[in-house]
Amino acid sequence: MSLWEYANPVKFIRTTDKLLPWLWIAAVACLVIGLVWGFFLTPDDYRQGSTVKIIYLHVPSALMAINAWMMMLVASLIWIVRRHHVSALAARAAAPVGAVMTLIALATGAFWGQPMWGTWWAWDPRLTSFLILFLFYLGYMALWEAIENDDTAADLTSILCLVGSVFAVLSRYAVNFWNQGLHQGATLSLDAEENISDVFWYPLLVCIAGFVLLFIALVFLRTQTEIRARRTRALLAREGQA
Amino acid sequence: MKALLYRDLILSVRAGGGFGLGLAFFLIVTVLVPFGVGPQTELLARIAPGILWIGALLACLLSLDRILALDWEDGSLDLLATAPLPVESIVTVKALAHWITTGLPLVLAAPVLGVLLSLPLPAYQWVLISLAVGTPALSVIGTFGASLTVGLKRGGLLMSLLVLPLYVPTLIFGAEVARRGAEGLTVQTPLLLLAGISFGVIALLPFASAAVLRINLR
Numbered sequence: 178m179s180l181w182e183y184a185n186p187v188k189f190i191r192t193t194d195k196l197l198p199w200l201w202i203a204a205v206a207c208l209v210i211g212l213v214w215g216f217f218l219t220p221d222d223y224r225q226g227s228t229v230k231i232i233y234l235h236v237p238s239a240l241m242a243i244n245a246w247m248m249m250l251v252a253s254l255i256w257i258v259r260r261h262h263v264s265a266l267a268a269r270a271a272a273p274v275g276a277v278m279t280l281i282a283l284a285t286g287a288f289w290g291q292p293m294w295g296t297w298w299a300w301d302p303r304l305t306s307f308l309i310l311f312l313f314y315l316g317y318m319a320l321w322e323a324i325e326n327d328d329t330a331a332d333l334t335s336i337l338c339l340v341g342s343v344f345a346v347l348s349r350y351a352v353n354f355w356n357q358g359l360h361q362g363a364t365l366s367l368d369a370e371e372n373i374s375d376v377f378w379y380p381l382l383v384c385i386a387g388f389v390l391l392f393i394a395l396v397f398l399r400t401q402t403e404i405r406a407r408r409t410r411a412l413l414a415r416e417g418q419a
Numbered sequence: 420m421k422a423l424l425y426r427d428l429i430l431s432v433r434a435g436g437g438f439g440l441g442l443a444f445f446l447i448v449t450v451l452v453p454f455g456v457g458p459q460t461e462l463l464a465r466i467a468p469g470i471l472w473i474g475a476l477l478a479c480l481l482s483l484d485r486i487l488a489l490d491w492e493d494g495s496l497d498l499l500a501t502a503p504l505p506v507e508s509i510v511t512v513k514a515l516a517h518w519i520t521t522g523l524p525l526v527l528a529a530p531v532l533g534v535l536l537s538l539p540l541p542a543y544q545w546v547l548i549s550l551a552v553g554t555p556a557l558s559v560i561g562t563f564g565a566s567l568t569v570g571l572k573r574g575g576l577l578m579s580l581l582v583l584p585l586y587v588p589t590l591i592f593g594a595e596v597a598r599r600g601a602e603g604l605t606v607q608t609p610l611l612l613l614a615g616i617s618f619g620v621i622a623l624l625p626f627a628s629a630a631v632l633r634i635n636l637r
Contacts, residue, residue, distance in 0.1 A: 312584040316577075320567065323577050332634040333567055337581065340563065340627050344585045347616070351588040354609070355595060 184261035186404045193397040200394040207387030215380035222377075231289045233381060237388035239282035242310065245275025245392065249317075250342050253335035263400065265331035266407075268338065269321055270399030274392060276314035283307055302352040303360040309348045313341045327407065420504065420512055427516035431485070441478040441521040442528055448474040449532040460537045467536035468597030471546055474532070475525045476557060476586055480579060482521045483561040486513050487569045487632075496569075500636050506629040514555075514562040514625070522554035538601070545600025549613060553593035556617040559624050560585050566632040589616055 183189050215233035222229035252268035255261060286304065287297045298304065320337055324330035452470050453463060490496040499509050529550050530543050538546065564582035568574035592613035599606045 309584055309587055312580075316581040316584060319577055319580055323568075323571055323574070329570075329634055329637070333631055336627055336631050336634075337567060340585070340624070344588065347588040348584070348591075351591040351612075354612070355591045 181259070181261070184259070184263050186263055186408075189263050190401055190404060193401060197394060197397055200390055200397065204387055204390035204394050207383050207390060211380050211383035211385075211387050215377075215384060219376055219380060225293060228289055228292055229377070231285050232377065233384045235282060235285040235289065236381060237385045238278045238285065239307070240385060241388050241392050242275055242279040242282050242307065244389075245271050245278060246310065246313070246338075246342065246345070248396070249275065249338050253338040256331055256335050257339075262331075262407075263404065265335065266403040267396060267400045268335070269331075270403055271392075271396050272314055272318050272321070274395050274399070276311060276318065278388075278392070279307055279311045279314060283311065300356050301360050302349075302356060305352045305356070306345075306349045309352075310345060313345055317341065420508055423499070423504070423509065423512045424516055427513065428519060430489075431516065431520045441482045442524045444481050445474045445478040445525055445528060446532065448477060449535055452536070464537045464539050464601075467533060467538040468542055468546055468601050469594050470536060471529050471532060471538075472550070472553075472590060472594040472597060475522075475529065475550055475554065476590055478525055479521055479554065479557045479561060480582060480586075482517065483565050483578060483582065484568075484575050486517050486562055486565045488565070488574075491569050497636060500633070506632055507625050510562050510566060510628040510632060511621075511625045514559045514628075517562065518555050518558040522550075522558050526550045526554060541603055542597060542601035545606055546597045549593045549596035549600070549610065552596075552610070552614050552617055553589050556589045556613075556620050557586065559620045559628075560589070563624050563628040563631070566628040566635065569632065570635045589613070592616065 183192060212233055216230050219230070221227050249268040249271050252264045252271070256265040256268065283304070286307075290299065291297050317334060317337060320334050321330055324333060449470060452466075452474075456462060456466070487496060490499070500506055526547060529546050530538075533543060533546060561582055564578045564585070567581060568578040571577065592609045595609040596606050596613055599609065
């Protein structure tokens with residue numbers, strides 16, 4: 178029994194089929210509980226008023242936007258090293274989800290920034306690097322779409338993902354250098370002295386769990402779709418020859 | 420390698436206007452900016468370093484598809500790949516040739532165009548230096564983008580989408596050097612970081628470019 182058994186598409190589909198209903202239930206439950214708890218059962222912040230509640234969408238989506246790219250990076254590495262097709266397809270499946278997460282983080286940030294900072298957008302390092310991350314997602318997806326041969330596409334996008342990761346990190350530090358921040362620093366660190374108050378922290382934790390589960394469920398589902406689409410194409414091609 | 424470099428240089432100079440095109444584009448961009456933002460000298464002087472950098476970057480981007488596309492079309496890229504030269508050297512030479520035919524003229528033209536934008540006097544040397552240090556990185560990163568999209572029809576737009584985010588760090592540090600130089604501040608930190616990026620991509624990115632080129636030639 179090893180992890181690599183799931184590189185077999187049949188095995189992957191069978192296992193994820195069993196897991197998916199539970200994942201959906203857990204994700205929806207976490208999101209409903211977390212959001213209801215966060216939106217209706219927590220007090221308003223003494224300075225930010227009720228706008229503080231956007232944190233329950235903003236933080237988890239921002240977290241997943243970065244982690245989705247990390248997952249694509251790992252999947253790309255696995256594809257390059259071990260050439261498991263499921264891995265390449267999972268990376269492909271994760272990209273649109275990650276892009277949407279980035280968009281959600283940017284949009285909710287703008288909605289919060291309008292009343293709080295008095296502007297929808299500021300060229301703040303964090304905001305800017307998220308915009309750049311979004312561009313990376315766009316380029317990655319566009320490259321997948323543009324190449325006809327599946328294996329070539331998987332190879333090229335994997336290398337783009339590796340190179341892109343390095344440049345994304347570089348950009349992150351470059352924009353830090355370029356402009357001073359308006360965005361608050363991290364308040365969720367486990368080791369920091371001054372953190373977010375527990376009242377907001379627990380529902381936020383539930384929301385983050387919900388987003389993680391939602392992401393996993395979506396990636397499983399989309400990977401299954403990719404596998405089945407490829408299988409259909411192979412069958413059609415075989416029939417065409419006969 | 421020398422023969423390949425020589426061949427690429429000759430080809431880009433003699434074959435149909437590729438050589439002056441980037442330079443002409445650079446000129447047009449810098450001429451258009453005052454039309455767009457108005458002819459006030461102070462405003463132009465303030466944004467001049469950034470405009471020169473953006474113009475150089477766009478001119479560089481415009482000429483990227485010429486690095487490999489022509490060789491791909493007539494099949495000489497396949498021949499080069501089967502030659503005893505490693506693919507890594509081929510992409511490095513291609514990037515070098517691109518820099519000599521596009522980057523270097525841009526660097527040399529920048530001070531002349533700076534006059535049009537009423538660039539402040541202390542900024543000239545820093546614009547020149549930052550472009551000289553930064554444009555090799557643009558060529559090398561661009562070669563990576565060109566290798567990624569070499570097999571595609573109408574890959575030009577896609578290549579812009581892929582390459583421009585990769586240009587961000589270089590642009591930030593390069594424009595920062597030029598801006599600080601214009602305002603008389605110390606430029607050491609961004610200049611060192613810019614040089615770091617340049618040397619880093621020159622050392623490492625040819626391996627990635629060669630890998631994707633091999634995949635595309637498969």
